[in-house]
Amino acid sequence: MSISLTRKHFLGLAGATIGAAAMAACAGPSTDGAGTALKxxxxxxxxxxxxxxxISFMSSHPGKSRDTEMKLIEAFQSANPGITVNLITGGSNYEEVAQKFQTAQAGSEVPDVVVASDVWWFRYAVSGxxxxxxDLLKAVGVSTSDYNPGLIGDYKHANQQWAVPYARSTPLFYFNKDxxxxxxxxxxxxxxxxEFAEWAPxxxxxxxxxxxxxxxYxxxxxxxxxxxTLQNVLWGQGGSWSKExxxxxxxxxxxxxxQWVQDSIVKHGWAGVSSKNAITDLQAGAVSATISSSADLAATLKAAKEANMRIGVGFLPGGSVASTQVCPTGGSGLVVASKTSPERQLAAAKFVTFVTNAQSTTALSAATGYLPVAAAADISSIVAQTPEFQTVVxxxxxxxxxxxxRTFLPGGDQELAKAATKIMNEKADVKSALTELRGTLEGIYNKDVKPKLKA
Structure with a gap:
């Protein structure tokens, strides 16, 4: 596929929609709606x-943040005594939240505020x-400039803002110093x-x-x-899942x-693939290093202290081609449902901007390891207590x-996982697995995305 369109070109398009059937065919729940032509x-x-x-707030409590979210809700209700927020557990991960949000679309009641991951907010936007x-941000006296520009800009589409950053993260390299x-x-x-391959044996x-x-590892x-996480290895060696x-x-x-990834597991034998949670494997002393979200930082350091274990963190390693710019951002933002009343949407905007302001985001960062999303956030107290947090920033x-x-093809992330399973767990021929993946991703693009692009 030779077509290559810029991010600005695509995100500047208006009226693009991806129907329920198309999304369902690509795995994962759809969020079909009236399209982006919303009044x-x-x-x-x-x-x-x-x-x-x-109003209601549906969350998966990313980074084991339920207690922190409850405290933020209490603070919001204290500052806004006329508004009550009902916290709904939408599941244990972003996909389960997406499924429940989809199911709610068929009824008359939908959650007002929803946690949306980096691969879900775009689907919500284009489906309406x-x-x-x-204008909601303006109505509550908040500007996009109040947020970290590298994070708020991730939620632009059709020249409009669709979310604010919330539980945002980067992967970190965690290792057992002992x-x-x-x-x-x-x-x-x-x-x-x-360098790590030299150390690993x-x-x-x-x-x-x-x-x-x-x-x-x-x-x-x-x-x-x-x-x-595999984008890190790909980028370091000059590869990628896609170029635009x-x-x-x-x-x-x-x-x-x-092939290097597969060899580290099969040929050289110093690496494995976690069956459940690699950071838990590290905390148990079963492995010496792994990559995991910065959201795991606080819990991991706490577990290490209780086990008298020394855990360190660092930047993601580079590769033979690139030693920097090899780390992706990730995590989630907060979106406001379209299928509610203006009164609820305005209350939702007040809540969304409160739990992402400088004080609130600092509290979430301190409790988890997520990035502070507000431009004015003061992390000095967090770094003083947890010096490792400076690495995140x-x-x-x-x-x-x-x-x-990964982020804009409906179901693309699931297809990447299927290919990774074949290569890493099933010892499949790497080239064949990746060629099959390319064909699948191109099929998704040609069927579900390209027809929506304007020349």
């Missing part, structure tokens, strides 16, 4: 609306399930995966006598967003990168926009 109120009209007295919030010390390697994150040999010890479980709309999953560089400065194949 919204003007700033003057919003000024005449009285906020509803009760959520409301563009530019295991590294036992192997005589530096107690730091490797600069490149090639010695790390495994030095620690394999430990009870239950498995590997020097553990890849995250395939179900844990393999398409997200051109699918590059089976390019020479991408094939070499994924510093790495944000050298992140890279995710590949379109």
């Amino acid at each position: 919204t109120l003007s700033p003057d009209e919003w000024s005449k609306i009285k906020p509803a007295s009760s 399930a959520i409301l563009p919030i530019d 295991h590294f010390k036992a192997a005589g390697v530096p107690e730091r994150a490797p600069a490149t995966w090639e 010695g790390i495994k040999a030095a620690n394999s006598s430990g009870s239950g010890y498995q590997n020097a 553990q890849y995250p479980a395939i179900a844990g967003y393999a398409g997200w 709309w051109e699918i590059t999953a089976d390019s020479e560089a991408s094939t070499a990168a994924m 510093d790495q944000l400065k050298v992140t890279r926009t995710q590949d379109f194949a």
Whole structure:
């Protein structure tokens, strides 16, 4: 596929819709609606609306944040005594929330505020399930400039703002300092995966006598967003899932990168794939290093302290082609449902902007490890208590926009996971698996996306 359109070109398109049948064919629930041609109120009209007295907030409590979310709700209700917020557990992950949000579309009651991941907000926007919030933000006295520009900009489509950043993260390299010390390697994150490949055999040999010890490195479980974390290895070796709309999953560089991944497991034997949760494997001392979300930082450091274990964190390693700009951002934003009343939407906007303001985002960051999304957030107290958090903030400065194949192709993330399973767990021929993946992704693009693009 030779067509290559810019992100600006695509996100500037209006009226694109992806129907329920198309989404269902690509795996995952659909959020079919009336399209993006939604009637919204003007700033003057919003000024005449009285906020509803009760709204609902559907969340998966990312980063085990339910207690923190309850505290944020209590703070919001104290500051806005006329509005009550009902917290709804939509599931244990973003996909389960998406399924429940989809199911709600068929009824008369939908949650007013929903946690939407990096691969779901766009589907909601193009299907009309959520409301563009530019004028809503103005109505409650908030500007997009109040947010970190590298995060708020991720939610632009059709020249409108569709979400605000909430539980945003980057992957981090987590490692057991004691295991590294036992192997005589530096107690730091490797600069490149090639450097770690030199260390790995010695790390495994030095620690394999430990009870239950498995590997020097553990890849995250395939179900844990393999398409997200594997971008790091691909980018470091000059590969990618896609370059804008051109699918590059089976390019020479991408094939070499994924062959390296398979070899680390099958041929060299110093790496494995977690069956459930790689960060839990690390906390148990079963592995020496892994990649996981920054949202796991607080819980991991707490578990390590209780186990008298020294855990370190660092930037994601680079590769033979690129040593920087190899880390993707991820996580979720907050969206406002379109199928509710203006009164509830205005109350929702008040809530959304409150739980993402400087004070609230600092509280969420301190409790989890998520990035502070407000531009005015003061993280000095967090860093003073948890110095490792500075790594999260510093790495944000050298992140890279995710590949379109993962974030903008309906069901693309699931297809990446299927290919990763074949390569990493089933020992499939790498080139064949990636060529099949390319064909599948191109099919999704040609059927469900390209027809919506304007010349």
